[in-house]
Amino acid sequence: MSRSTRPTPESPREYHFPKFDRRLLANGMKVLVAPTHNLPIVTVLAVIDAGGVAEPAGQEGIAELTARALNEGTPKYDGEALTDYMEHLGTSVGGAAGWDSASVAMTVLRENLENAFVHFAEVLVAPTFPVPAIERLKAERQAELMQIESEPRELADEKFDEYIYDLASRFRLPLGGTAESVGKLSRDAVVAFHAARYQPSATTLIVVGDVEADAVERMVAATLEGWTGPRVPAASANDSPARVTRSIRLVRKSDAPQSELRIGHVGVPRTHPDYFSITIMNAVLGGLFSSRVNLNLREAHGYTYGASSAFDWRREAGPFVIGTAVASDVTVPAVQETLKEVDRMRSEPISESELSLATSYLGGVFPIRYETTAAIATALATLTIYGLPEDWYDTYRERMSAVTVDDVLRAAHAHIKSDSMQIVVVGDEAAIREPLEALGFGPLDVVSP
């Protein structure tokens, strides 16, 4: 075994995604338990159908505000006492909102699970939402929005969403809401949103770690079976694009030494049957370090520290976007190289070597993704949110390996829309306006943040 001979792999050891048990409480709440016993630790994750797409019109940001306010007080403890109690148990319980769901999560040592869970449950079902806490969280969101104005990456992400979605789409505005929409939110609106959406039938409780399913079911039933309420109507979002022609927008950021580029369009819903071929196609285009856009923009040209592409998977179509940051003076060549890679993806089949790189990577990293209780819980949440089949993770690698070069070409044709590509550039107008106008991508729309 000298270094001049490349090693070849031995045969792989089998891996199975952790087995999980599904239980249904009398109140309609679903419970998923995945026992893993390597360390004395447990993650508890409640997934509630109370994400951004469930917001009443004109209340953009209410989902996130409600989720963030959950741990600000319960009938037993005010916010400060609750924080103190949980942190003495070595954990924190916190809420967060996504587009398709809200979640409440904690990771706790096994020995503290029962004590911590009592309060986890209170946070979920009986938050008191004190007015001062609501007002403080609103002010924190306003501070966050101010910060984003000077942070080019997040600014580019937000400006891209705003540019590509139709006026009537919730996806056009940030999940956390705008300065205007958040300003109008009130405690009453938070209470009403919680009452409408946080119901047992709309909730799945996921418990992963050093536990057994029967004991978890007993613990959860003892704490939460008295929680009852009506069924919640399913929420969905308008995902229409703003336009179907190529177009380009420049967002001014004076003296920026780099241009933040976002190139793409409205993508594909998570449950689309082409999910696997799209995932492989994206890996080859910009999902891996050795992907086409990264090797081109970074390694061949040195334009950037990194370039990547992604489909943002949601129940309805989230954005498909290629993103990078390049020195201002190479903005136009970087856009041109990116578009060249997009067209090549659509016009010719990928090589067998590119295909095998993507499939072997996605198959191989699969067990590496699920080392922690938190990651396994998140995977089970994905199953729940998108209604994927129970054997999704058992067949994942097989289905990924079955994708062919032709499947990838078909996916590129069907799901990368060269003719309706949208470009957003956040950068220094003085340095890049003229070259962008000369790019031939239609009239340049120039706006301030």
Place this chain on the structure above:
Amino acid sequence: MRIPIETFRLSNGLLVTFSEDHTAPIVAVNIWYHVGSANERAGRTGFAHLFEHMLFQGSENVEANEHFELVQRAGGTLNGSTWLDRTNYFETVPSNQLAIALWLEADRMGALLPAMTQQKLDTQRDVVSNERRWSVDNQPYGTWWEKLPALTYPDPHPFHHSLIGSFEDLKAASLGDIARFFATYYTPDNAVLTIAGDFDPVEARKLVESYFGAIPRGKGKPPLPDMTLPDTFGGTLREVMHDEVSLPRIYLAFRSPALGDDAYYAASVAGAILGMRKGSRLQRVLVREREVAADVTAFTFDLPKGADILVVDATARPGVTDAQLEAAVVREIDRMRMDGVTQGEVDRAVALIGTDFIASMQQAGERADQLSRFATYFGDPSLINEQMDRYRAVTVADVNKFAASRLGEDNRAFLTYLPRDGAEEVGSEDAIGSSEVTA
């Protein structure tokens, strides 16, 4: 919880740590080289990090860009990172792919230079220049991580200068510099190798010996200048930056005991009492009660030589001035220094640190990295198993002693960021963009 550990040393000086865990069929390979920006010579700031990029450009038996591709094709994840005093490289792969990860690491440790070309160096210089623009120059507050070490470690201390480096120095780096740096620092006796996860130790040892065994020992590296520093700055240091930021932010640093010192654990607990999670003093008082801060945290740099720094990082709420924010932070610091902390606060901090530690140990890559850390800094990876005991041994008196001796006006460094537009309006009497000492 005890992490199983087995160590041995090859005759060329490479210290090897094995830690078996067969939960999942994956294995982590992790190498730390005991070299960082501290080892750069004058006029070559940023070189250690640029060099890290060159290690992904191929070696004698590996083509350019093949390193990433081979690991990803094997179904693995990988990266590298550079810090003030070390550089690490790591892969997590399916366990049947251990050999390829070891082979790649050995090939670049044994024979990097045949693959180095001027063109690769030029490209990576451009990539790193863009990394600098992305992470420092075009990022609000992005210069803090070169300004704060510069303010708190006096020139010519090895931690004083910029890790990412200046464009000018990056431009000056040559292939000759690459060859010298490689010969001096990228040697088996200046590195540690850790394998953690699902592997057979007998087989793995054979692989390590055959791939790494023939790599010659180095000729020794130039000693770093004396790193020791007085316990305090000897005054209050200040620097004010007018930058493209929306809200004022203050980085307040205290010189603190080096990692590994008993007093380090007291400092770390003090930091957690001040800024870890919502129940910490600064978050409770500044964010929740007084609503003067949008966000506040505290952390240590974890440097094991000379002196560490404990840093409080507070961002103002809209409408709150830097002076108001600073007064509120200082009030809490003084309260801790004068009145001390409670047993309950120490318990809360140690409980949170304990859960985080166990949660992080679920990942093979994280276990390997921590084992390499203790192997590099102290020659003893098994110190990982003492960490929680050392935290649990911290008493109220230890924290109070740290607070009383290190949080005073004689040991504070303020790096303050102000929105550029508000420069005139906010107007502080401090010299803009310069640092000074007031006793």
